[in-house]
Amino acid sequence: MLYFYLYILIVLISIPTIGLLSAKNKGIAVIISVVLLSTVSSILSINALSGNSTTIFLYGSIVTKTINLVIDPIAAWFILTINFTFITGAIYGSNYMKVYEQQTSKLSLHWISYIFTHSALIAVCVLQNTFVFLIAWEIMAVGAFFLVIFESNKSHTISAGINYLIQSHIAIILLTIGFVWVYAETGSFNFDAISEFAKTQSNLYSFILMIILFTGFGIKAGFVPLHTWLPHAHPAAPTHISAVMSGVIIKIGIYGIIRMIFLLQVNYLLVGYFILFISVITGIYGVMLAILQHNLKKLLAYHSVENIGIIGIGIGIGCIGMGYGNTLMSVLGFSGALLHTLNHSLFKSLLFFGAGNVYQSTHSLNIDRFGGLIKKMPHTAFLFLIASLAICGLPPFNGFVSEFIIYSGLLDGLQQTSFPYLLPFIISILGLALIGGLAMLCFTKAFGMIFLGSPRHEFEHEVEESHILKRIPMYLILALIVLIGIFPQWFINSLSLAVAQLTSIKTTVPKSINVNLIETIEIIGRNSIALILLSIFIYSIRNRIISKKQITHNTTWGCGYIAPTEKMQYTASSYIRAYRKLAEPLLSITKHKKNVQGIFPDKAKHETHSNDGIEEIIHWPIQRLRYFLDTFSLLQKGKLQLYILYGMIFILTLIIIPLTIYIYELFIHFLN
Amino acid sequence: MLSFILVILVSFVFTGVVIRTKSIASGRKGPGIMQPMKDIYRLFRKGAVYSETTSIIFQIAPTIYFSSVVMAIMVLPFGHTRGLISFNGDFIFFAYVLALGKFFSIIAALDTGSSFEGMGASREALFSMLVEPAFFILIGSLGILTGYTSFHEIFMTFHFSTYITYAIGVLVTFVLAMICMIENSRMPVDDPKTHLELTMIHEVMILDNSGFDLGLILQTTNLKFAMYGALIANLFMGNLVWYFTIPLFFMFQFLFAITVGILESFSARFRMSHNAQFILVLSSISLLVFFVILMIMNKF
Numbered sequence: 001m002l003y004f005y006l007y008i009l010i011v012l013i014s015i016p017t018i019g020l021l022s023a024k025n026k027g028i029a030v031i032i033s034v035v036l037l038s039t040v041s042s043i044l045s046i047n048a049l050s051g052n053s054t055t056i057f058l059y060g061s062i063v064t065k066t067i068n069l070v071i072d073p074i075a076a077w078f079i080l081t082i083n084f085t086f087i088t089g090a091i092y093g094s095n096y097m098k099v100y101e102q103q104t105s106k107l108s109l110h111w112i113s114y115i116f117t118h119s120a121l122i123a124v125c126v127l128q129n130t131f132v133f134l135i136a137w138e139i140m141a142v143g144a145f146f147l148v149i150f151e152s153n154k155s156h157t158i159s160a161g162i163n164y165l166i167q168s169h170i171a172i173i174l175l176t177i178g179f180v181w182v183y184a185e186t187g188s189f190n191f192d193a194i195s196e197f198a199k200t201q202s203n204l205y206s207f208i209l210m211i212i213l214f215t216g217f218g219i220k221a222g223f224v225p226l227h228t229w230l231p232h233a234h235p236a237a238p239t240h241i242s243a244v245m246s247g248v249i250i251k252i253g254i255y256g257i258i259r260m261i262f263l264l265q266v267n268y269l270l271v272g273y274f275i276l277f278i279s280v281i282t283g284i285y286g287v288m289l290a291i292l293q294h295n296l297k298k299l300l301a302y303h304s305v306e307n308i309g310i311i312g313i314g315i316g317i318g319c320i321g322m323g324y325g326n327t328l329m330s331v332l333g334f335s336g337a338l339l340h341t342l343n344h345s346l347f348k349s350l351l352f353f354g355a356g357n358v359y360q361s362t363h364s365l366n367i368d369r370f371g372g373l374i375k376k377m378p379h380t381a382f383l384f385l386i387a388s389l390a391i392c393g394l395p396p397f398n399g400f401v402s403e404f405i406i407y408s409g410l411l412d413g414l415q416q417t418s419f420p421y422l423l424p425f426i427i428s429i430l431g432l433a434l435i436g437g438l439a440m441l442c443f444t445k446a447f448g449m450i451f452l453g454s455p456r457h458e459f460e461h462e463v464e465e466s467h468i469l470k471r472i473p474m475y476l477i478l479a480l481i482v483l484i485g486i487f488p489q490w491f492i493n494s495l496s497l498a499v500a501q502l503t504s505i506k507t508t509v510p511k512s513i514n515v516n517l518i519e520t521i522e523i524i525g526r527n528s529i530a531l532i533l534l535s536i537f538i539y540s541i542r543n544r545i546i547s548k549k550q551i552t553h554n555t556t557w558g559c560g561y562i563a564p565t566e567k568m569q570y571t572a573s574s575y576i577r578a579y580r581k582l583a584e585p586l587l588s589i590t591k592h593k594k595n596v597q598g599i600f601p602d603k604a605k606h607e608t609h610s611n612d613g614i615e616e617i618i619h620w621p622i623q624r625l626r627y628f629l630d631t632f633s634l635l636q637k638g639k640l641q642l643y644i645l646y647g648m649i650f651i652l653t654l655i656i657i658p659l660t661i662y663i664y665e666l667f668i669h670f671l672n
Numbered sequence: 673m674l675s676f677i678l679v680i681l682v683s684f685v686f687t688g689v690v691i692r693t694k695s696i697a698s699g700r701k702g703p704g705i706m707q708p709m710k711d712i713y714r715l716f717r718k719g720a721v722y723s724e725t726t727s728i729i730f731q732i733a734p735t736i737y738f739s740s741v742v743m744a745i746m747v748l749p750f751g752h753t754r755g756l757i758s759f760n761g762d763f764i765f766f767a768y769v770l771a772l773g774k775f776f777s778i779i780a781a782l783d784t785g786s787s788f789e790g791m792g793a794s795r796e797a798l799f800s801m802l803v804e805p806a807f808f809i810l811i812g813s814l815g816i817l818t819g820y821t822s823f824h825e826i827f828m829t830f831h832f833s834t835y836i837t838y839a840i841g842v843l844v845t846f847v848l849a850m851i852c853m854i855e856n857s858r859m860p861v862d863d864p865k866t867h868l869e870l871t872m873i874h875e876v877m878i879l880d881n882s883g884f885d886l887g888l889i890l891q892t893t894n895l896k897f898a899m900y901g902a903l904i905a906n907l908f909m910g911n912l913v914w915y916f917t918i919p920l921f922f923m924f925q926f927l928f929a930i931t932v933g934i935l936e937s938f939s940a941r942f943r944m945s946h947n948a949q950f951i952l953v954l955s956s957i958s959l960l961v962f963f964v965i966l967m968i969m970n971k972f
Binding site: 371372374375378381385389392393394395400403404407408411414415418419422426429430432433434436437438440441443444445447448449451452453454516519520523524527530531534535538539542545546549550551552553554555556557558559564566568569570574575576577578579581582 | 716717718719720721722723724725726727728729732734735736738739740742743757759760761764765767768769771772774775778779782783784785786787788789790791793794795797798800801802803804805807808809812813815816819821869879880883884885888945948955959962966971
């Protein structure tokens with residue numbers, strides 16, 4: 001209870017303080033308040049993860065009845081993830097926003113929304129009352145909207161923001177429908193009512209409710225085909241906001257899905273296979289489109305879609321495991337999903353911060369314009385490289401650990417099931433392997449084209465390494481990435497209670513499974529250390545040998561041509577050309593081409609744009625509707641006289657229709 | 673430990689045997705089988721030329737490429753003895769650690785800022801992406817058949833009893849051999865002896881490497897050959913005792929090397945645009961193995 005009041009107090013104090021401070025000090029105030037808020041919620045979360053869940057009852061109102069705040073292991077895991085990302089985001093953002101210091105009022109709105117979004121996210125994790133949950137959800141959605149539209153003078157920022165706002169409200173409508181349905185059947189806003197609903201209603205109803213809620217949360221998480229807001233909102237937002245959105249705001253959708261699975265004890269097999277199916281498609285589709293992007297932030301946004309797919313595969317396996325009563329499988333699935341949630345928030349925010357550094361020193365996000373930045377920005381390049389390796393799921397970093405656990409779950413599923421039920425597993429393994437390969441193609445492109453080679457474009461000003469305050473949060477994230485990579489057992493251990501909570505509905509987790517998992521994970525950690533040491537060892541031998549030899553520097557080999565220019569390099573588009581040719585039948589790609597012609601040719605040109613096919617499909621009916629409604633626009637001329645005329649016509653019809661009926665009746669009466 | 677030492681030993685002569693086979697097949701006298709190792713030793717003693725465009729990535733990449741393959745070799749078992757690294761699902765580690773090395777070799781090629789090397793990098797990234805699913809489905813299916821997920825246990829319990837298991841053995845060997853050829857950029861996907869940069873994959877990526885680094889990369893190729901050879905040999909060695917398995921191991925590696933040599937002598941390289949199709953065929957053969965295994969297991 002004390003912590004609760006403390007939390008509210010910090011929010012109440014920090015919001016006016018941020019508003020009143022000068023632009024320079026706002027950043028510091030935000031960092032302090034985010035750290036304080038995080039400390040309060042983290043203490044309770046760490047307690048929960050070590051076995052002492054906290055429950056707080058608030059009296060609420062006549063409408064809501066008692067509101068209970070519960071910090072159980074599941075919520076705690078998400079709270080810790082959110083807190084870490086928000087702290088690093090605040091530190092990075094306070095420096096990132098230095099450029100906008102003149103716009104004081106906008107900055108106030110921005111940072112206040114930041115605090116609001118943070119507390120609303122925590123509230124969403126903690127609240128167990130559907131009514132208040134929706135309010136917190138709304139605050140979070142609107143807060144995130146204000147965060148996205150910081151650069152509201154740009155038209156595409158506003159349109160991306162509004163697109164996000166509309167889609168997140170569709171999500172809220174769906175959640176409201178679901179929760180109201182539960183309320184109508186059970187008469188309670190408490191989360192327990194949802195499980196009661198599942199017990200009293202037929203299986204079909206529970207499944208429909210699950211689908212409604214899944215769609216609502218799925219929009220937030222960005223499952224294909226509900227992802228279309230994501231690639232617009234991420235590039236439009238300031239960098240630290242992109243990081244926070246991609247890192248944790250979309251994860252709150254995952255939280256919702258996990259929570260609902262936990263509460264709604266429906267047919268786990270059906271739900272599991274459904275989620276697995278959607279997730280594999282999400283993962284492959286996300287990464288397939290990511291490769292084709294020219295805008296760095298958009299590329300990262302599509303990778304978020306891909307990683308949501310990977311997390312979803314984990315959740316799917318978990319559910320299927322519960323359906324079969326196979327504890328090992330469900331433990332593997334849920335552990336993988338929860339760990340990947342944390343992992344993705346780490347490397348994705350690191351990647352976004354890297355993109356932000358590049359953006360602020362070059363004012364561009366077009367991958368084809370960069371090149372050779374590693375010489376100007378060595379720190380950013382190093383951090384971006386590690387994050388790229390981690391997101392590709394390569395050892396010795398954290399991405400490998402969670403993907404390994406998910407693979408193990410899939411392999412276990414292969415052995416436990418028989419023919420028709422086994423196909424989804426082999427397809428998921430195929431999908432996951434393909435996702436890994438495609439991610440490698442994508443990030444070799446991103447890293448190679450941005451940081452390596454020679455510059456492809458003259459920027460108007462000197463490109464410089466980012467400020468140290470931006471690098472500190474990045475190194476913090478890096479430390480955690482490496483830590484999870486080499487000591488994964490600590491994290492799996494702290495996860496075990498959350499996983500136990502999820503799986504204990506039907507069976508209790510036998511100790512041996514957990515011990516087995518942790519042993520395997522420990523071996524992976526040791527191997528990661530061995531890999532790092534081996535590389536360092538061989539590299540030092542190499543340096544020792546090379547230091548005695550004669551080293552010369554010369555131009556790059558060009559088949560005997562000794563004056564290579566930067567124009568001769570491979571570009572991002574040419575690097576993925578072969579892939580594009582392969583993927584062309586599946587995706588919609590538009591090309592603009594002007595060939596070289598004649599003896600004295602003009603400038604030639606070749607442009608490719610990849611479109612999101614699903615977005616086009618979704619937009620089609622909306623556009624039809626707009627065309628239909630456009631036909632009425634001739635009524636709207638903007639002349640006052642006409643509007644008065646419409647009013648007159650309306651009033652006249654109101655009078656004339658009853659009058660004619662009356663006269664008609666009189667007439668009939670007269671005839672009779 | 674045993675497999676680690678044996679694979680390293682075999683790697684010294686593997687490419688030599690391949691080259692010798694090729695020279696005999698084409699009626700040339702050819703170099704001795706230790707010639708590739710002598711070349712590598714000579715490279716180790718040489719100085720190096722670095723492109724001015726390159727950065728630290730270009731310096732560290734060959735080392736990481738080499739150590740990733742060494743790590744992967746440690747996973748391999750040998751008959752009764754486990755590999756240095758052995759746990760449930762170790763083949764995932766095997767595949768991903770190899771991918772780490774590939775990541776670095778690709779970005780090192782991009783680091784030179786050359787159009788040739790970018791081309792090679794692009795192809796390498798695409799082909800290795802396509803080959804990944806085939807490997808996972810293959811080992812996953814063997815996992816279903818044997819009920820285990822680590823290399824050692826899979827190979828220990830994989831027995832040749834019926835005709836159908838021989839069929840599986842043949843298919844698995846074929847897929848593994850082809851994966852080996854693709855990963856090492858050999859025929860029929862890439863021709864290491866070609867003279868035109870535009871048609872190369874792996875060779876064009878390492879145009880700018882010289883001295884110690886080039887030696888390291890060449891030795892990595894040898895190791896990779898021996899590694900896949902060991903994987904195939906393991907498939908057939910089962911749980912025999914060591915005085916059978918060690919000669920058997922050398923025999924299989926020798927046969928594999930000769931097969932590679934003969935394949936390279938009598939086949940032509942595919943058109944670059946047909947490579948993707950060919951590699952996807954491997955995935956479908958792996959799926960075939962998968963379905964055959966389902967049939968054996970009565971899981972239909």
